[in-house]
Structures are given as structure tokens and as C-alpha cells.
């Protein structure tokens with residue numbers, strides 16, 4: 001992806017470079033490419049859903065295939081598109097924002113990516129190996145435990161491998177932010193995107209293990225004959241729902257908080273103002289994360305937990321609207337009186353405010369227990385979470401991509417194409433999902449492959465499907481923009497927006513060591529402070545000296561590859577010998593690679609002061 | 618810090634495990650990892666507690682568990698935590714041989730624990746026909762206790778590879794953080810065992 005770098009070298013060495021890289025900037029490229037690929041796949045699945053629901057009693061796809069498509073759409077979009085795209089943005093920007101030369105665990109960073117990628121590929125192999133999972137992205141037992149074939153097994157193993165990668169990413173970012181901030185970069189001087197990366201990582205750390213265990217139980221049940229969810233042996237199917245949502249609700253905040261950070265940075269940069277209410281922004285993020293762990297049972301109101309439990313979870317859920325509201329008002333106040341530039345990054349951010357607010361309001365509606373008995377499992381809930389996930393997370397990803405693209409690649413995305421893509425997507429988004437509120441209120445259930453004629457649902461579904469094509473057109477134009485920019489895009493300096501934070505104080509794209517000398521940070525928006533005081537650039541915090549860098553490694557790929565093979569092995573070990581061999585063989589590859597990592601010293605290398613001086617000439 | 622200073626330090630600082638940035642990162646990162654592990658085990662405990670009476674007319678905790686065996690296992694594991702503390706004490710004093718000795722004892726105690734656990738499981742299977750597939754209780758029991766046992770096994774293998782790899786070269790700033798993270802890990806599985814002992818065995822016998 002890094003255009004300038006690959007042109008000079010052969011393709012083979014570029015591929016090898018990316019297979020072995022531990023540089024957070026290149027890992028960001030990998031995450032964005034991988035996440036982008038799965039976003040296209042998930043998008044195609046979405047279009048198939050909307051084609052099927054375009055008219056009553058359609059037979060475009062069969063009922064069984066429809067179940068596979070909706071399951072894979074949700075699973076792909078959440079785990080394989082949104083999360084990695086966000087991890088990509090975090091890798092690209094966060095270390096630069098705190099003035100670090102790399103992340104704390106470059107090796108783990110690479111391992112995290114390859115686990116995600118191969119886990120995602122494993123999951124999608126199911127399409128070609130007898131059918132994809134079909135029990136919904138939530139995989140409720142006993143539907144998931146009794147689903148025939150191997151589809152759900154692919155879901156289990158694919159997500160298990162990808163999830164392990166995410167967990168590593170979370171730990172890595174936490175330690176990076178705590179241990180590797182530049183001199184003077186105190187916690188309360190960190191840009192909001194760094195703050196939200198930090199809090200998101202805490203959520204990842206404490207939420208993902210619940211999913212890990214849930215998936216283990218499901219795996220033991222399906223592949224090894226355990227009885228956790230099997231009522232005839234004393235099991236209890238509700239345990240899965242608890243574990244899934246103890247993970248699942250924090251997960252939705254994992255998806256939205258980083259975007260809150262993107263919007264905060266974008267609003268403040270393009271309003272040419274310091275973020276309004278910085279402290280309140282930080283603390284509301286913390287409060288949201290904290291409450292995010294207390295509300296999982298709002299997904300289970302209709303399960304029968306009883307009125308007391310339902311009420312507690314209902315009230316806790318509604319409470320989240322308060323810190324979220326604080327944020328909305330702070331963003332508005334940041335814009336207020338600012339010298340506003342409306343470019344593509346800003347368009348996505350401005351559009352987020354009303355869209356997400358609608359999603360928040362329907363959130364409070366579905367959090368009202370009695371009313372949720374009506375809303376639950378209808379298109380109303382579909383509309384709710386698409387308003388927050390698309391209107392929040394997807395808009396945030398697009399905003400972040402436009403904002404940091406020049407930093408990552410040295411070229412700025414074309415504005416005309418960027419704005420066209422935005423408007424198509426924005427209009428398509430509201431066309432698709434606004435009407436779904438009413439479809440839901442009229443009683444249209446989710447996850448049904450057909451609806452009957454003349455029940456008042458025909459026009460609404462048609463409109464919804466048309467909107468989906470608008471969104472697709474927007475996405476296609478965005479990808480055209482990427483190609484156009486790579487070929488002909490305008491080259492930019494290190495600081496194309498007259499930026500405020502540290503990433504804009506270095507070249508675009510940054511050298512592989514990021515900062516030749518670590519910068520001295522003197523306050524919030526450190527670059528802006530220097531600009532206001534007439535220095536124009538950061539003061540170094542240290543004399544020029546040797547820079548310590550980590551070595552590239554092929555081991556992360558090998559570990560992930562071993563687990564990938566073992567994944568197939570676990571799925572097929574009951575069927576044939578090859579499965580058993582793959583199971584043991586794959587685990588052996590993974591464990592031996594880990595052992596190699598453990599016994600072989602890897603101390604990194606130094607870029608000497610002399611080399612750095614020569615580079616400057 | 619040059620590679621030479623890391624691998625062949627003239628004198629070892631008081632806290633060699635935290636003398637380099639890599640060491641400090643590893644230390645902090647491992648604490649976070651243990652935070653994640655806590656949720657992992659908490660989820661398993663939650664599952665176990667809700668299924669521990671779901672015996673499907675098969676053998677129950679009360680029928681099978683004998684506290685004397687589990688008591689010995691507990692003593693072994695708790696002692697091994699203490700010996701790993703000794704090992705870290707000697708590491709900080711740059712007494713490599715003594716550190717290795719105490720680590721060796723730690724590993725042996727771990728092995729003792731593991732053998733008893735294997736004996737215990739075979740006993741339940743052969744005497745009571747109580748397996749992973751007998752009932753929801755069986756699945757939950759073997760998963761929780763086995764998950765802990767798996768951690769012990771991994772810990773022993775990890776320790777062995779660390780000891781063999783570094784047997785000839787003594788302590789330095791590169792391997793000190795590794796020994797230290799191992800000991801953190803070992804304490805953690807020890808603490809988890811205390812909960813296993815209480816929730817699975819004591820509550821199974823008494824509660």
C-alpha cells in the first residue's frame with residue numbers, strides 16, 4: 001500500500017516486508033487493507049439481504065442461505081471490518097500522537113494482525129466448505145449447538161483466533177500509552193483519540209475474555225460432546241447469552257469510543273479551536289466505559305430474568321445517555337464560534353452528530369423494558385443499532401481515514417470524490433435505516449427471509465433496499481478515490497491542515513523511527529502551542545542520539561498460520577484422520593514457533609547518530 | 618543501552634527485571650494480561666456455579682470429592698508459590714545458581730500437583746464413571762479445573778524452557794524480566810487455585 005516505498009523495490013521483497021514487519025505504521029496499512037477487504041465482503045452480504053427483502057415473498061435466495069448471509073454479514077462487519085479498521089487507525093495515529101517511536105510490543109502487534117487476518121479467512125472458508133454459520137452473529141444456544149454441518153464450528157474457531165489477536169492489541173496499546181509517552185505528555189495532555197484508544201483497550205481487555213470462554217464452551221459442546229447448554233443433561237442455554245452479552249455490550253462501546261476520539265480531533269482541528277470541555281470529554285469517556293459493563297442484560301429483557309433485574313439493567317442503560325449527551329454538547333460547543341473548514345473528514349463528522357443522536361434516542365426507547373417487549377427482535381432494533389454503528393462507527397472510520405490519509409501515505413484524498421462518496425452514503429444510509437424504525441413498529445420481525453404482501457411493509461422495504469444501493473455507490477467511489485489518490489493524488493507536507501497535535505509535527509509519511517528526537521510537550525495541543533508562540537515546530541526533549549528499533553520477524557505469521565491449520569483440524573477431527581493430523585500438526589507449528597520466539601534472543605538494532613545526521617543532509 | 622550492556626551487564630541493578638524499557642513494558646503488560654485472565658476464570662467460575670448441581674442424576678460433588686487429596690494438592694501449589702518468591706529474591710541479589718535451584722523446586726512441586734490432579738481425574742472417571750460428557754456439572758467441572766490444570770502444565774513447560782535456555786549464561790537484563798513474568802504467572806495460578814479449592818471442593822463438600 002505504501003506507494004512510494006514499493007515502487008523502488010521488487011514486489012517479492014515488499015510482500016516479505018509486510019509479512020514480517022513490526023512497524024506500527026505498516027501494521028496499520030495491513031489492518032486497513034484487511035479490514036477494508038472484509039468491509040467489502042460484509043457489504044456484498046448486506047446487498048444480498050436487501051435484494052432478498054426488496055419485494056414480498058421474494059425467492060432470490062433460499063431460507064437457509066439467507067440465514068448464512070445475515071450471520072456472516074453481522075459477524076464480518078463487527079469482528080472483521082469495524083474492529084480491524086479501528087485498530088488500523090489506532091496503529092496509524094496513536095503512537096505518533098504521544099510522541100513514541102513505536103508501540104510497546106511490536107512483535108505482539110504483528111501477531112495480533114495475523115491472528116485477526118487468518119481467523120477471518122478461516123471463518124470465510126466456510127462458504128466453500130459446506131456452508132457458512134447460520135445461527136446469527138449472536139449464535140444463541142441451542143440454535144448454535146444444534147445447527148447441522150460445520151458452519152457454526154467455523155464461527156467458533158474463526159472468532160477464537162481473531163479474538164486472541166484483538167486482546168493482544170488491547171494490551172499493547174495500554175502499555176504503549178502508559179509507558180511510552182514523550183516527555184511532558186501527561187495524561188491530561190493526550191489528544192482525545194489517544195484517550196479513547198486507551199479506554200477502548202481497557203474494554204477489550206476485560207470484555208473479550210468473556211467471549212473467549214463462551215466460544216470455548218460452544219466448541220466443547222459441538223466438537224467434544226460437553227453439555228453446558230444441553231437441557232437434557234442439566235445444561236442451561238441462557239449461560240451463553242450472558243457470556244455473549246457481557247462481552248457484546250462492551251463491544252459496541254469498543255466500536256464507538258475510538259470514533260468519538262476521531263470526531264473530537266477532527267472537530268477541534270477544523271474549527272481551529274481547542275476541544276471544548278476537554279476534561280469533561282475524558283471523564284465522560286471513562287463513565288461510558290464503566291457503565292458499559294453494567295448493562296449487558298438489556299439484550300435479554302424478554303428472556304425472563306424477572307422485573308427486578310430488568311429494571312436495574314434498564315435504569316443503568318438509560319444512564320449511559322447522560323455522559324453521551326455531555327459529549328454531543330461539547331462537540332457542538334467546539335464548533336460554536338470556530339473558524340470552520342468543511343472538508344470530507346468534517347462532513348462525515350458533522351453528519352455523525354444528528355445520526356448518532358437518533359440512534360441514542362432509540363437506544364433509550366429500547367432500554368424501556370415494557371416497550372422493549374414490542375421492539376425486541378423487530379426491525380426497530382435493526383434500525384437502532386445501525387444508526388449507532390453506521391452513523392457512529394462507520395462515519396467515524398471514514399472521517400478518520402480522510403483525516404489521517406495524508407499522514408499515512410503522504411498524499412491527500414481527493415475532495416470532490418470524497419464529498420460525492422459522502423453524500424451518496426449519507427443519503428443512502430438514512431433511506432435504508434430510517435424507514436426500518438417504522439417497519440419494526442408495524443411488526444416486521446428481524447431475521448425472517450420473506451414477508452407477506454399487502455401488510456403495509458412493501459414500500460418501506462423497497463425504499464430501504466434502494467438506500468442500500470446508494471451506500472454501495474458511495475463506498476465504490478471511496479475506493480476509486482483511493483486508487484486515484486495513489487496514482488495522481490496531491491502530495492502534501494507533514495502538516496497539511498495546520499494541525500494541533502504531535503502527528504502533524506513530523507513528515508508525511510513519517511520516517512520509520514517516527515521522531516528523530518523525542519519532542520518536548522508543553523501542554524494540550526502541543527504543536528499548536530509552539531505555533532502560537534512563534535516557534536512553529538516542536539522543541540526536542542533530548543540531544544540527537546542512537547535510536548533503538550525492533551527487528552522484523554516472520555514468527556507472528558507462523559504462529560497464526562499454525563493456529564489457522566489447527567482451526568481446520570478442530571473442526572474436522574471427528575470426521576477424518578486428516579482433521580486429527582491438522583489439529584496436532586497445526587498446534588505443533590504454533591507452539592514450536594512460540595518456543596523459537598522464547599529461546600532466540602531478539603534485542604533489536606540501533607540506528608546510529610551518524611546515520612541520522614547523514615539522512616538529514 | 619547497547620546490546621552488550623543488556624546481555625553482559627557489569628553489575629546487576631537492584632531490580633533487573635525493570636531496568637530496561639522492554640522489561641518495564643513486559644512487567645506492566647503482563648499485569649494487564651493477568652487482568653484479562655481474571656475475567657477468563659471469572660467466566661468459568663460463573664458457569665460452574667450455575668451448573669454445579671446439574672448432575673442429571675449422575676454423581677454429584679458431594680458423592681465424589683475427597684478433601685484430603687485436594688488438601689495435599691493445595692499445600693504443594695501454595696508451597697511452590699513460596700519457592701518462586703525465594704527464586705525471585707535470589708534473582709534480585711544476582712545469585713543465579715540459587716535462583717535456578719528454587720525455580721527447579723518450584724517446577725517439581727508443580728509437577729507433583731499435576732500428577733495428583735491427573736490421578737484425581739482418572740479416579741472420578743474409573744470409580745464413578747464421571748466424565749466430561751456425563752452431565753452439565755461434569756462439563757463445567759472438568760472445564761474449570763482442567764483449564765487451571767492446563768495453566769499449570771503450560772507454566773511448567775515455560776519454566777523448563779526458560780531454565781534450559783539460560784542454564785549456561787547466567788542472569789542479564791534480557792532474561793531477568795522473563796523469569797520475573799514467569800513468577801507473576803505462577804502466583805496467579807496459585808491464587809486461582811485458592812478459588813477453585815473454595816468454590817469447587819469446599820462448597821461441593823459442605824455447601
Ligand code: HEM
Nearest residue numbers: 252256298299317321360363364366367376381385388389
Ligand atoms: C444511549 C446509548 C444506547 C442505548 C441506551 C442502547 C440500548 C440498547 C438496547 C436496550 C438494545 C437491545 C434491544 C433489543 O434487542 O430489544 C440494544 C441493541 C443493540 N445496540 Fe444499543 N444502545 C445504545 C447505544 C449503542 C451503541 C453506541 C452501539 C454501537 C456502536 C449499539 C449497538 C447495539 C447493537 C449491535 C444492538 C443489537 C444487538 C443484536 O441483538 O444483534 N448501541 N441497544
Ligand SMILES: [Cu+2]
Nearest residue numbers: 249296298299
Ligand atoms: Cu447493549
